[in-house]
Amino acid sequence: MEAAEIEFLGEHESIEIVPNFKEGVLYLLEGEVGPFRAGLPVRVPLWIGVHLRQRLKCRILQPDWMRLAPLETLRDEEKESQFFLELPNPHLFTVSQMLLDVATPELVQADAIKTLLKDIWDIRQAKLRRSVHAFIQSGLQHAKLDHLQLIELNAVRPLLPQAMDAIFRLEMANSQARRVASQSSLFNHSTSFSSM
Amino acid sequence: MSYFSFDDILASQERLPLKTLASVTGCAFLAPSISQHAHSDDEDDNGEGVTNPSSDSSRAPDDLRAGVKMELPFWMTLSLLRAKVAIDVGVPPIFTLERRPILRADPVSLNLPKVGPKHFYRVGAKLLRFKHSHLGQGDDHLGSVLVDMIMKRFRYILDSSQHCQMNASGKETDILDVIEKELFQVGKQSRKQIEDWLFRRTHKMDMADLVYKNNRKRKAHEI
16 A cells, blocks of 8 residues: 555545635535635535645644644653554544645644654654564564554555565474474484475 | 475575485486596595495496485485485585574574575575484474574564665665565665655656666767
8 A cells, every 4th residue: 555545545534624715515425515604614524625725715724633732742642651542533644744735834833743743653663663573573473553553554564464474484384394304203314305 | 485486496496415325327417527537436436435336336337326425406306305316415504503503693693695595594494395404403493493583683674674775775685685685675665655755755746767767868979
C-alpha cells in the first residue's frame, strides 16, 4: 500500500469548515453534505474541505485535538508509556498532514504543532522498531499491536513479512533436517543423503 | 528451498570438497587433470597409500580412482549420492564444526560475503540435507545457528536500512548476504516512500526512474 492510498482513506474523516458562499445540500454517494451558508460552520468530509480551501472558498476550523495543549500531553504520555496509546483520531497523521498542507495560515501555532506531531511520530516509530525487533527475536508467528495507524504500519510493512519469510524458510529446512537425523541416527557419522 | 528462484539455482552451484571412497566406474571425466596423469602416477600414489591397491590394479582408464580429492558443485554431489556412489562430501570451510564458534560468537559483525559463499544462508540450508558430522548437535547444529544468525542480524538490517544515506551506495550492505541485501533494499524503499509522503512529494508527477537513468545530456558528437 502506498502512502497516497492511505491518505485517500484519511480523506473521509469529517472536519468543520466555515464557507464563504451559499449553496444547497450536495447529495453524494457517501451522504449529504451541506447546506452551505456563508459564515456558518458546517461539517464536511476532509476531501471537500481541502478542495474548497484550495479555491479559497472556506476557512478550515482547527480540530480540537490539533491544538498545542492536547498534543503536548499526548507527546508526554506517549513518551512515558511502553505501549502505543490510542490517538484522538484514527487517521491523525494523514489528516494533520493534509491540513498543514493547505491551511497553515489559519491554524493557530501551526509550526509548533508540526514539530509536536513529528515528535509523536518519531517516538512511535522508535517503539514500532523496537517491538518489531522483539517480535523477530521471539520467533513467534504472530503479534498484535493496538492503536497503530495505517501510515505507521506502512513503514515496516514490506520489510517485516519478507524477513519473516526468510527466517521461516531456514527454520523449515532446519526442522526437516533434525527430524530426518533423529529417525536414523545410525548413519550420523557417514555422509549420506537424506531424501526428502 | 524454492524451485523457481534463480538465487536458489545459483546457490546450488556452490562447490563442495569431496573424496572418492572407492573407484567410480566411467567417471574419470569428473577430474580430468587427475585421469591424464593416472598411468604415470600409479607408483607415486601407491607409495603415498592414498589409493586402494586392489581397485587400482583392475582399473579401466576411464574409471575414477579411489581417494581422489576434488570439488564438485552441490547439485552434482547430490545426484552422485543419489546414485549410491561412494563419496565423502565435505562442507565449505566456514560451515565446518571447528569454525562454528565464529558464527555463534557475534553474528552481527560477521562479513558474510567475505567469510563464506555469496549465498550464505541458501548454501547453508542446502547443506542441512546431508546427514553430516559437520552439522553438529544441539545448539551447535548448523540449522539452529543459521536461524539464530539471521534473527540477530535482522536488527542491524532494520536499523541501517532506516538510517542509511538515501542516494549513497553505502558500506552498510558490504557485510550482508544476498537475502539480507534484498531485505535491506526493501526497507530502504519503504522508508523512501514514507519520507516522500512526509515531505509532500507524492503528489508531484515525475519521470520514471528508468527515464532518469537514460536522460543524461547528450554529448556534441552524438547529436
